[in-house]
Amino acid sequence: MDKIPILRMGPFLLVTIQVDLYDRLALNLESDLVQKVHQTGARGVLIDISAVSIVDSFMGRILGNIASMTRVLDAETVVVGMQPAVAITLIELGLSLKGVHTALDVERGMALLQEKLDWDTDVADDDGDNIE
Amino acid sequence: MVITLSKDRMSISREQDLVPFRNRVKEAAVKIGMGIVNQTKLITAASELVRNMFRYAGGGEVLIEVVSKGRESGVRLTFTDKGPGIADLSLAMQDGYSTGKSLGLGLPGAKRLVNEFDLKSTVGQGTTVTILKWKNG
Ligand SMILES: Nc1ncnc2c1ncn2[C@@H]1O[C@H](COP(=O)(O)OP(=O)(O)O)[C@@H](O)[C@H]1O
Ligand SMILES: [Mg+2]
Numbered sequence: 001m002d003k004i005p006i007l008r009m010g011p012f013l014l015v016t017i018q019v020d021l022y023d024r025l026a027l028n029l030e031s032d033l034v035q036k037v038h039q040t041g042a043r044g045v046l047i048d049i050s051a052v053s054i055v056d057s058f059m060g061r062i063l064g065n066i067a068s069m070t071r072v073l074d075a076e077t078v079v080v081g082m083q084p085a086v087a088i089t090l091i092e093l094g095l096s097l098k099g100v101h102t103a104l105d106v107e108r109g110m111a112l113l114q115e116k117l118d119w120d121t122d123v124a125d126d127d128g129d130n131i132e
Numbered sequence: 133m134v135i136t137l138s139k140d141r142m143s144i145s146r147e148q149d150l151v152p153f154r155n156r157v158k159e160a161a162v163k164i165g166m167g168i169v170n171q172t173k174l175i176t177a178a179s180e181l182v183r184n185m186f187r188y189a190g191g192g193e194v195l196i197e198v199v200s201k202g203r204e205s206g207v208r209l210t211f212t213d214k215g216p217g218i219a220d221l222s223l224a225m226q227d228g229y230s231t232g233k234s235l236g237l238g239l240p241g242a243k244r245l246v247n248e249f250d251l252k253s254t255v256g257q258g259t260t261v262t263i264l265k266w267k268n269g
Contacts, residue, residue, distance in 0.1 A: 022151050023183075054154060054172065056179040057237040085172035093176060093241035094227055 004029050006036050012044040012113055018051050026062045034069045043075050044113035048106055050081030060095040067100040076116055080109035137198045144182055145191035153182055160196050164205045166267045174265040177242035181211045181261050184238050189215020206266040217255040
């Protein structure tokens with residue numbers, strides 16, 4: 001069975017989707033990613049879809065599922081690199097990708113995840129007894 | 133009047149047919165010089181309909197036609213299956229309605245993405261969906 005590689009980059013996981021996914025591959029990615037977040041304790045997931053030319057409601061649902069499942073495991077998901085034609089089509093299709101963060105490219109997606117992580121750490125610090 | 137310039141048939145029986153099918157639709161769209169946004173809308177609508185055919189009717193056949201009307205050219209797709217049919221068409225066309233526990237956006241979303249959309253279904257006999265996307269539509 002084909003698999004989409006999941007790379008670890010510090011506290012984050014990076015997935016680059018290189019081909020138009022058939023359904024089984026997309027479902028495998030969903031379960032692999034959730035397992036990997038659980039195993040590694042990753043705090044964020046970046047999914048690069050810049051090579052993907054079609055996102056239909058099935059694929060959209062998978063992206064939404066990944067985002068909500070990883071959130072339960074305390075990791076945010078950012079989808080990066082969506083082609084403009086895909087974004088226009090998704091809106092007309094009626095898919096809102098609620099709960100899925102998006103960013104223009106991997107660099108900005110990474111910055112977004114880092115920001116969220118820093119913010120979390122700050123909040124955690126404030127809970128402590130150290131006085132400013 | 134709409135004239136058919138070329139015809140191509142493809143039968144769909146397995147999940148693995150979906151990607152090659154999308155490629156065939158893309159070829160037809162590229163052949164008439166359809167822009168990337170309309171191509172993406174057409175292929176996404178086609179992907180929804182072919183998945184329905186595969187999922188609810190166990191497969192079927194798609195007719196891929198390049199058509200013209202005056203100076204305009206387009207791609208017409210006809211999805212025919214011999215599945216269970218759809219009892220209530222207006223319900224099936226509602227956003228969010230699904231008997232498959234999915235998003236319920238396939239039929240209504242596909243309709244929004246194309247220029248012409250026609251759904252016919254007879255319970256116990258099957259379903260036919262025809263969509264048409266004009267090059268500049
Ligand atoms: N080819 C078909 N044969 C039988 N029923 C169908 C077919 N296509 C769609 N349907 C019915 O219409 C409903 C709505 O379809 P759709 O809008 O694609 O949403 P979804 O696939 O997410 O359920 C389906 O849940 C199914 O009950
Ligand atoms: Mg559907």
